[in-house]
Amino acid sequence: MAAPPTRPPEKFLTIAEMMNISDAEARRRMEMLEFGHDDEARLRAVSDLAERYATDVIDAIYRHLLHFPEMQAFFPTRELLERVKGQQREYFLRLTQGNYDMGYVENRLSIGAIHERINLPMKFYLAMYNFYLREVGNRLMDEYRDDPKQALETLLSLMKLTFFDMELAIDTYIDARERTIRALQQEAIRELSTPVLPFRQGMLLLPIIGQIDSPRARQLTEHLLESIRTNRAKVVVIDITGVATVDSRVANHLVQTIDAARLMGAHVIVSGISPVIALTMVTLGIDLGRVVTVGDMQSGIERAESLLQEAGDEGEGPAEA
Amino acid sequence: MQVPILKQGPYLIASIQGALTDADLMQLRENLVQAVRRHRSRGVVIDVTVLDVMDSFAARTLRSIATMTRLLGARTVIVGIQPEIAFSMVQLGLTLEDTLTSLDLEDGLAMLKAAERGRDADGPHS
Numbered sequence: 001m002a003a004p005p006t007r008p009p010e011k012f013l014t015i016a017e018m019m020n021i022s023d024a025e026a027r028r029r030m031e032m033l034e035f036g037h038d039d040e041a042r043l044r045a046v047s048d049l050a051e052r053y054a055t056d057v058i059d060a061i062y063r064h065l066l067h068f069p070e071m072q073a074f075f076p077t078r079e080l081l082e083r084v085k086g087q088q089r090e091y092f093l094r095l096t097q098g099n100y101d102m103g104y105v106e107n108r109l110s111i112g113a114i115h116e117r118i119n120l121p122m123k124f125y126l127a128m129y130n131f132y133l134r135e136v137g138n139r140l141m142d143e144y145r146d147d148p149k150q151a152l153e154t155l156l157s158l159m160k161l162t163f164f165d166m167e168l169a170i171d172t173y174i175d176a177r178e179r180t181i182r183a184l185q186q187e188a189i190r191e192l193s194t195p196v197l198p199f200r201q202g203m204l205l206l207p208i209i210g211q212i213d214s215p216r217a218r219q220l221t222e223h224l225l226e227s228i229r230t231n232r233a234k235v236v237v238i239d240i241t242g243v244a245t246v247d248s249r250v251a252n253h254l255v256q257t258i259d260a261a262r263l264m265g266a267h268v269i270v271s272g273i274s275p276v277i278a279l280t281m282v283t284l285g286i287d288l289g290r291v292v293t294v295g296d297m298q299s300g301i302e303r304a305e306s307l308l309q310e311a312g313d314e315g316e317g318p319a320e321a
Numbered sequence: 322m323q324v325p326i327l328k329q330g331p332y333l334i335a336s337i338q339g340a341l342t343d344a345d346l347m348q349l350r351e352n353l354v355q356a357v358r359r360h361r362s363r364g365v366v367i368d369v370t371v372l373d374v375m376d377s378f379a380a381r382t383l384r385s386i387a388t389m390t391r392l393l394g395a396r397t398v399i400v401g402i403q404p405e406i407a408f409s410m411v412q413l414g415l416t417l418e419d420t421l422t423s424l425d426l427e428d429g430l431a432m433l434k435a436a437e438r439g440r441d442a443d444g445p446h447s
Contacts, residue, residue, distance in 0.1 A: 221408060222404065225407060226404050228424070229403075229404060232424055232425075232428070234428075257411075259416045260404070260407035260411045262422060263402045263410060263416070263422050264404065264407050264422065265422050265429075265432075311431075311432075
């Protein structure tokens with residue numbers, strides 16, 4: 001599938017850029033969660049503790065989640081499970097290391113994107129976070145036995161940050177799904193091939209509805225020229241009432257198609273050029289001089305009929321004589 | 322490869338049988354022009370159905386045949402340009418403007434007859 005030429009290729013963008021999550025947007029989200037310097041300090045303070053409990057917590061999480069058969073499917077081998085656990089450890093340790101900047105956002109988004117790609121259901125993602133918070137909550141209470149308020153504050157800070165993570169993860173899921181849906185839609189629209197309708201002996205109608213991009217224009221040309229041959233068409237009415245805009249490439253392609261049809265002995269009449277398209281054509285300096293254009297499809301068919309009549313009168317004339 | 326030129330009433334039919342070299346094309350042009358004079362033909366149909374390439378030399382030569390025969394009083398119709406050839410010709414800018422083109426031999430002959438009738442019909446009025 002050809003990408004629109006105006007946008008730079010996406011592979012040069014970071015995930016955050018692709019999803020329009022700027023530095024300002026990330027800060028805004030932090031503000032909404034009321035995540036501040038105090039929170040960062042509290043999390044950093046339990047960094048060592050986190051190192052100590054991380055492996056146990058993760059083991060507990062996987063022990064719990066692997067009760068579910070649909071989760072087991074993601075870990076066909078023990079090695080894979082161990083590797084994922086190692087990565088999970090890094091992931092959770094990152095929560096208490098401070099510096100929740102764009103690098104952090106990018107890291108969270110890329111992990112979200114990987115999970116989306118392997119179709120890990122969101123429910124596991126959230127269940128995992130929930131389990132993590134509960135496990136860590138208990139351990140914090142133990143750690144700050146003499147200062148339950150500090151334990152609670154730390155847990156709340158951690159909760160804010162995990163919610164920030166979840167937002168990002170959910171966004172990557174939504175973004176990826178939207179991309180997939182858009183791509184499928186584009187595909188479907190392209191496949192709704194433009195019908196070439198034999199209207200009467202020697203006349204074809206070609207109503208074009210929707211956006212014409214270059215691949216569709218190419219397909220349309222092939223289809224039309226083949227149809228001229230099979231239907232022995234003398235006149236073709238291309239109706240573009242349903243086309244909102246054309247760019248210069250498509251307009252030129254249309255003109256070429258019309259010329260090609262003429263080489264095959266068929267006249268082409270274009271009907272239903274909207275004012276916007278007319279303006280585009282004039283602005284782009286596209287020469288429609290050789291093309292017969294009429295206002296609407298009705299006039300197009302009328303013109304086509306009179307052309308056929310002329311050809312018919314003349315063509316059959318000698319046979320009568 | 323020599324292109325056979327058939328006489329059909331007042332018309333000539335040049336039916337190309339395979340790929341043509343530049344020299345073949347020049348030969349065709351000369352033969353056709355002479356045949357038009359000899360038979361006092363009123364129309365020429367050049368059938369290019371079998372051609373799977375049409376380069377700029379071929380297109381230019383066909384166009385010049387059309388112009389030359391017109392000077393001798395015969396209209397030339399090019400017939401049988403295939404869809405993919407038509408489109409690639411247009412992309413190369415070989416639009417054969419002011420040359421008659423038609424779908425196939427049958428349509429081409431009908432077109433010549435039509436053109437002639439048109440001329441006859443116009444005659445008395447103008």
